[in-house]
Amino acid sequence: MRGELMLKETDVAENQSQKSSIIDRIWSGLASIKLAVIVFALISLTSIVGTLLEQNGDPEKNLKVIAKFVGTSAAPKVFAMLDGLGFTDMYHAWWFVALLYLFAANLIVCSLERLPNIWKLVRQPIQALPADRVSAMPVRREVLLKSDRDSAASAVQAALRSGGFQPAQAETDGMVQFYAEKGRYSRLGVYMTHLSIIIILVGAIVGMKYGFNAHLNLLEGTTSAVAYFGEGKEIPLGFELRCDDFSVDFYDTSDTPKSYKSWLTVLENGTPVAIDGKTTTEIEVNRPLRHKGVTFYQSSYGYAPNRDSLFKFVLTGRNGQKESVSLKFGDAFTIPGTTVQGVVADFSPAIAVDQSNRLFTYAESMNNPAVFVEFSEQGKPKYKQWILKRYPETWAFPDGTVEFQDLWGSQYTGLQVRKDPGVGIVYAGCLLMSIGLYIAFFTSHARVWVLLREERGTTRVMIAGSSSKNRVAFEGNIERLTQAMSAKEAV
Amino acid sequence: MDSSLFFGLSSIAYILAMICYIAYLAFRTPMVGLIATVITVFGFVSHTLAFFIRWKEFADFGGMGIMRAIPLTNLYESLIFFAWCIILGYLFIEWKYKNRSFGAFITPIAGMIMAFIDISGISKDIHPLVPALQSNWLLAHVTMSFLAYAAFAISFSTAIMYLALSTDESRRTSWPYLFWTISLGMFAAVLIAMGLDFLSFKIIGKGPESFIKNYLFKASFRSESVVVIALSYAALAAFVFVVWRFGSTLKRAIGAFSLDADVLDELTYKCIAVGFPVFTLGGLIFGAIWADQAWGRYWSWDPKETWSLITWFVYAFFLHARHMRGWRGDKTAAVAVVGFVSTIFTYLGVNLLLSGLHSYGGM
Numbered sequence: 001m002r003g004e005l006m007l008k009e010t011d012v013a014e015n016q017s018q019k020s021s022i023i024d025r026i027w028s029g030l031a032s033i034k035l036a037v038i039v040f041a042l043i044s045l046t047s048i049v050g051t052l053l054e055q056n057g058d059p060e061k062n063l064k065v066i067a068k069f070v071g072t073s074a075a076p077k078v079f080a081m082l083d084g085l086g087f088t089d090m091y092h093a094w095w096f097v098a099l100l101y102l103f104a105a106n107l108i109v110c111s112l113e114r115l116p117n118i119w120k121l122v123r124q125p126i127q128a129l130p131a132d133r134v135s136a137m138p139v140r141r142e143v144l145l146k147s148d149r150d151s152a153a154s155a156v157q158a159a160l161r162s163g164g165f166q167p168a169q170a171e172t173d174g175m176v177q178f179y180a181e182k183g184r185y186s187r188l189g190v191y192m193t194h195l196s197i198i199i200i201l202v203g204a205i206v207g208m209k210y211g212f213n214a215h216l217n218l219l220e221g222t223t224s225a226v227a228y229f230g231e232g233k234e235i236p237l238g239f240e241l242r243c244d245d246f247s248v249d250f251y252d253t254s255d256t257p258k259s260y261k262s263w264l265t266v267l268e269n270g271t272p273v274a275i276d277g278k279t280t281t282e283i284e285v286n287r288p289l290r291h292k293g294v295t296f297y298q299s300s301y302g303y304a305p306n307r308d309s310l311f312k313f314v315l316t317g318r319n320g321q322k323e324s325v326s327l328k329f330g331d332a333f334t335i336p337g338t339t340v341q342g343v344v345a346d347f348s349p350a351i352a353v354d355q356s357n358r359l360f361t362y363a364e365s366m367n368n369p370a371v372f373v374e375f376s377e378q379g380k381p382k383y384k385q386w387i388l389k390r391y392p393e394t395w396a397f398p399d400g401t402v403e404f405q406d407l408w409g410s411q412y413t414g415l416q417v418r419k420d421p422g423v424g425i426v427y428a429g430c431l432l433m434s435i436g437l438y439i440a441f442f443t444s445h446a447r448v449w450v451l452l453r454e455e456r457g458t459t460r461v462m463i464a465g466s467s468s469k470n471r472v473a474f475e476g477n478i479e480r481l482t483q484a485m486s487a488k489e490a491v
Numbered sequence: 492m493d494s495s496l497f498f499g500l501s502s503i504a505y506i507l508a509m510i511c512y513i514a515y516l517a518f519r520t521p522m523v524g525l526i527a528t529v530i531t532v533f534g535f536v537s538h539t540l541a542f543f544i545r546w547k548e549f550a551d552f553g554g555m556g557i558m559r560a561i562p563l564t565n566l567y568e569s570l571i572f573f574a575w576c577i578i579l580g581y582l583f584i585e586w587k588y589k590n591r592s593f594g595a596f597i598t599p600i601a602g603m604i605m606a607f608i609d610i611s612g613i614s615k616d617i618h619p620l621v622p623a624l625q626s627n628w629l630l631a632h633v634t635m636s637f638l639a640y641a642a643f644a645i646s647f648s649t650a651i652m653y654l655a656l657s658t659d660e661s662r663r664t665s666w667p668y669l670f671w672t673i674s675l676g677m678f679a680a681v682l683i684a685m686g687l688d689f690l691s692f693k694i695i696g697k698g699p700e701s702f703i704k705n706y707l708f709k710a711s712f713r714s715e716s717v718v719v720i721a722l723s724y725a726a727l728a729a730f731v732f733v734v735w736r737f738g739s740t741l742k743r744a745i746g747a748f749s750l751d752a753d754v755l756d757e758l759t760y761k762c763i764a765v766g767f768p769v770f771t772l773g774g775l776i777f778g779a780i781w782a783d784q785a786w787g788r789y790w791s792w793d794p795k796e797t798w799s800l801i802t803w804f805v806y807a808f809f810l811h812a813r814h815m816r817g818w819r820g821d822k823t824a825a826v827a828v829v830g831f832v833s834t835i836f837t838y839l840g841v842n843l844l845l846s847g848l849h850s851y852g853g854m
């Protein structure tokens with residue numbers, strides 16, 4: 001069996017010895033397994049260098065890495081050389097891309113060269129064989145059935161059927177012969193796998209040609225019609241995107257973010273567009289927003305305080321009356337049902353207490369936002385207090401509760417903006433690869449031939465066959481078939 | 492109920508099982524063999540229980556869905572799962588091939604990993620997941636990657652055993668003999684160096700967080716002191732030399748285990764034939780889908796991805812060499828060894844030595 005899988009190096013050699021045209025020569029070069037080995041090795045080795053150097057990274061850092069290998073004195077020269085060869089952005093370097101194309105060409109030509117043979121094997125149904133060929137099969141068993149040929153034949157047929165085969169019948173050399181096969185298409189698994197690699201590469205190329213990868217920082221309450229890539233180059237989105245709100249949740253009292261969410265609205269000609277039935281879409285990491293082929297991923301966030309930000313409070317009076325208010329820095333609010341007034345006098349995005357009980361701001365993002373509110377009644381100062389968004393125990397006052405909900409308009413959401421028309425192709429390739437690998441590794445093409453020879457009222461049965469892979473399992477199957485034949489005959 | 496209790500039980504069970512497997516190989520008493528298997532199964536059940544208890548602890552702690560809470564978010568947890576996969580694979584092979592000889596090799600590896608985790612005290616602290624890791628694809632991606640790694644680990648040990656068995660000490664300069672003794676010598680030396688790191692770190696007593704990344708090889712190859720570095724390399728060379736000089740002892744030991752070279756060759760292939768599709772689907776494809784959802788890029792050539800690709804190429808090369816060129820024995824075994832070195836680098840080296848997007852496993 002292995003023989004038919006081996007690459008026909010001789011064919012290649014013959015091709016070359018004929019006075020061949022350039023195209024033939026290139027073709028046979030691309031069909032050679034040697035090229036595959038070289039390309040595999042080159043891609044792997046250069047990639048290793050690429051993982052050692054930080055791609056598009058800080059030259060200083062890379063210099064340090066190189067110094068570890070070649071020493072500080074030689075490092076600048078080696079760095080300049082590697083940089084010149086494109087190793088600092090190597091996955092986009094022309095020679096790396098060329099290697100990938102060569103790999104693809106090699107794979108295509110290699111598969112095309114062998115496809116006709118395999119296709120014949122797949123298309124050509126199994127045929128009856130002369131007895132000597134059958135008895136030369138790699139896997140063989142014999143049993144003696146104690147009945148005449150006709151009833152033995154029906155036992156054999158029944159056993160083959162129960163083994164999943166659809167036997168055909170023939171008369172050869174005066175003997176009855178049954179032959180059957182299953183899993184013929186298993187031989188195509190390899191080609192599906194190879195094809196899938198090509199499809200994935202095509203998808204990647206489509207993505208690079210017709211798509212983009214950009215980013216957009218959007219302050220709460222603002223709208224943008226463009227995204228940015230590289231050093232601020234603008235890419236029109238074809239519609240507008242507004243960030244309605246942004247929020248981060250933390251684990252308990254820690255600074256480990258549990259989730260961050262943005263509420264986004266898509267606008268076309270100034271009017272909100274419904275997506276999945278809603279005009280505002282909540283996105284978080286792993287749950288992006290898609291519109292017109294553009295996908296917005298939650299990727300980061302930040303804090304940018306400004307004059308227009310609004311403090312949002314939910315006020316509850318002692319009588320249980322509730323009220324939501326939004327106000328700017330310095331504006332006053334009144335606790336419902338009272339004449340107590342509050343004014344925001346200070347704000348910290350991330351407040352903490354140091355060892356000597358002093359308050360300080362420990363981060364430049366809204367990790368633990370707090371407002372300092374001064375309360376007064378009829379112009380007379382009453383009390384003042386820090387109100388922390390994440391600590392409800394700081395919300396309570398003698399005259400009611402003041403829940404600090406948000407400083408809206410001071411955080412921006414960091415969005416990764418991507419358009420990639422090739423993703424579908426890549427996923428289709430991945431699906432095909434999964435199916436192809438499954439077929440290539442876990443199915444096989446099995447063929448059996450059964451010869452029946454009558455000997456004085458009994459019938460001698462020879463079962464023989466071959467399988468494209470996993471010979472041990474196939475032998476087990478043949479054994480079971482043999483036993484089934486004896487069993488079927490007994491009834 | 493605490494998961495660490497069961498993790499402790501299983502590590503003891505694996506060590507006991509190793510003793511029984513060795514006794515079984517020495518005395519060939521079927522009863523001892525059976526006891527070895529029973530102890531291994533016991534350890535495995537306890538290991539499985541512990542894994543699920545920890546899963547539940549994690550889910551309760553983080554207050555996230557059960558699917559999101561698989562305890563595979565840092566190096567130690569992934570090592571636990573890795574050991575679990577190895578034992579699973581081993582028990583399958585024992586059942587399928589009716590051969591207990593590997594037990595003596597596999598159980599101590601699992602036992603050592605478990606013991607390492609136990610002393611390091613990691614099983615008690617649970618870290619919540621940052622948003623990027625909260626994806627159902629993570630479950631599929633990580634579990635399948637580790638199943639594949641375990642299959643590759645087994646293929647590595649069978650390949651080394653194959654090479655040890657099939658090479659001859661009278662030809663110590665033949666490439667297969669040189670190859671396997673040097674590989675095994677370096678592999679063992681690196682493990683010992685990591686053990687030294689671990690000991691020195693225990694003495695210094697820093698928290699496990701800072702451990703691996705900063706301390707890797709600090710007690711040996713990356714020491715502050717030039718003398719220690721020189722000594723380390725000398726020890727490495729001496730170690731490799733000893734393995735090279737006395738490799739035939741290992742050969743006799745394996746021979747005594749009544750493993751035959753063909754079975755080992757076949758097992759190496761089988762493990763890769765199972766590991767390769769699982770790695771392709773779980774490691775590469777599911778990883779790409781996850782990255783696509785989390786970052787908007789299915790492939791960004793970060794070091795972890797690139798190393799996965801290199802590993803994938805090596806095993807693809809293995810399969811092609813075997814199927815198309817009919818390579819058998821020494822040559823394919825050597826490729827399997829290279830494949831596992833690449834696997835280890837993908838799993839540990841990238842996190843410990845290189846940096847990347849994947850906070851996962853970086854602790």
Ligand code: HEM
Pocket residue numbers: 005007031032033036103106107110111114118190193194197437440441803804807810811814815
């Ligand atoms: C990394 C990329 C590749 C992957 C994942 C891959 C995958 C596979 C798989 C799974 C098989 C089946 C092996 C088996 O049954 O165990 C196979 C066979 C084969 N591959 Fe590849 N392959 C790749 C690249 C290549 C390249 C570049 C060439 C061309 C030189 C090539 C030529 C072949 C041939 C000729 C066969 C045998 C087909 C047959 O049975 O008729 N492959 N490949």
